[in-house]
Amino acid sequence: MRWGILGAARIAASALIPALRANRSDIVAVACRDAARGAAFAATHHIPEAVDYDALIARDDIDVIYNALPNHAHLPWTLTALQHGKHVLCEKPLALSAGEVEQMRDASRASGRLVLEAFMYRFHPQFDRLCELVASGALGPLKWMRGSFTYALRDMTDCRWDPALGGGALYDLGCYPLSLMRSLAGVEPVVLSVASRLTEPGLYGGSVDHAAHAVLRFDTAAGPVLGHFDAAFSLPWHCQFELLCEHGLLRLPIPFATKGVETVLQVGEQTERFAICDPYATMVGHFEAAVRGECALRFGLDESLGQARAMDALLAGAHATDALNTSHERPPSAIIAP
Template sequence: MNWGIIGAARIAKSALVPAIREAGGTVHTVSARDPKKAAQFAQENHIPNSSSYEELLDHPDIEVVYVPLPNSEHLEWTVKALEAGKHVLCEKPLTLSADQARRMMDAQQKSGKLVLEAFSYRFHPQVQRMLDVLKEGKIGDIRLMRSVFTFPLDRPDDIRWDARLGGGAFYDVGSYCVDLMRLVTREVPQQVHVSALKTEGEVDITLGALLEFSSCQGQLLCSFEMPFQQSFEVFGTKGSLQLEAPFAIDNYESHLTVNGQAETFDKINVYAEMVRHFQQAIRGETELRFPIQDHSLQQMLILDRVLNATNHPRV
């Protein structure tokens, strides 16, 4: 399957180009606004073609595109790719609001193509195992979830410091915490309570939130100024479970602990697993997991409520 990459981003180089190849796909073309940057990226990553965004979308041999652009550009270029007859794997967060998610859903339905939000962690076996454990009732009825995802973002010119581009710790890493809680509950919280520390440019640098679901609470912490940490814990009426690395992205041996008993998972490239699944769904070999109408829209409804509570600049 021939892939095009819209945007010569770091994550494309470090994660998606190798994942596409490991999953049996071909990276046909990379595009960038700067032709020199696209050509350099293509040369360094052994990609045969470089082009503009528009030229990539017009190419008849490209079947699916990956969009790792700034968050503020996800809607525009995903919709353009759909209108050009391409399937789209788009980085998270898929959009910057529920209204944008609805517009993307409309474009996807009209095109008949598939869109997948690139939460690669979902494709780690530990996540499905955790969901199975919860469904089996091994820790009883869920009463509390806690998730943390922090790391120091020390590049002052990083686009994640720009509110106009959809920056902020919550969009970048807090969205993982929300997504996993929503996978567990299948709900949108009834109430949210939020505390955020923001830069002068109105970007949340550290954010804590309490999400009140119908029968349990979710507590999350995300930050661009704390040491690297990620965790997920669920407490129930009969016990508890912990994922020490819930959002592990690449070749990391991880552990799920249920009521004190640990289960180890082998190293796995979750990006390659995500790409492999998406290609299979495009070929009609399996149903697409996590379609945007069932997952991404609900995710954006929650992100809207949290960010509205911080008076975050909204689109």
């Protein structure tokens, strides 16, 4: 399969290019806004050509575009790629709203080309095992889920601080526990509350949520399940996920950033171990198989639409409140939440 990489992004360098190499995929070209930077990126990663965005998408020797752009650019460039007959593996969050995902779904159907939201954590075996355990009721009915994904983002030029580029902690990090909770509950959530902390509006001409805590209810056939999670890039690193079932605890100490590390799943008193693997490579392999028509996409755009609808509700809550009811804060030192 012949790939074009849209954006000389860090995630392309650190995760997707190695995943494509692992699948023996053909990386035809990378696109960059800056010709010199693009050429340097291509040389570093042994990619034959560096071109601009339009030129990459117009090429007829490319089958799949990997969209590694900031969140605000997922919709326009994914639509352009679909219009040019390309399949698209697009970074998470797939879009900025449910309305944008609907546009992608319409364009995907019209073009007959696939789009996959690149939630790589779903391609690690521990995800399947956790889903299987919850569905089997091994520890009794699911009651409670809690997740956390926080870290300290010191680089104030990062696109995550800029509302115009789709910045914010819910888009960047909250999307992971939300996605996992939706997968495990099997129904869409009701957002009960969101407490957030917002950046000073003057920083980038608008605010982003740099920290948020959300409480969700999932009305499953077996009864209501409560989910709550933290997402922040203004706090120290903390990432974990656990579920309380009627008869015990299920816990993933490394729920999302699973590439290249041994992981474990705690099942009550037992511990299950998972060997080192590369979920990005498994994701690429699955997408290529789906593009070749060998299997259906495991996670289609209807799934992404459910995710985006929940995210819309979370963002509405996050921007309606500031948890501490204080003035907006100045980064970087003052943003470390107490």
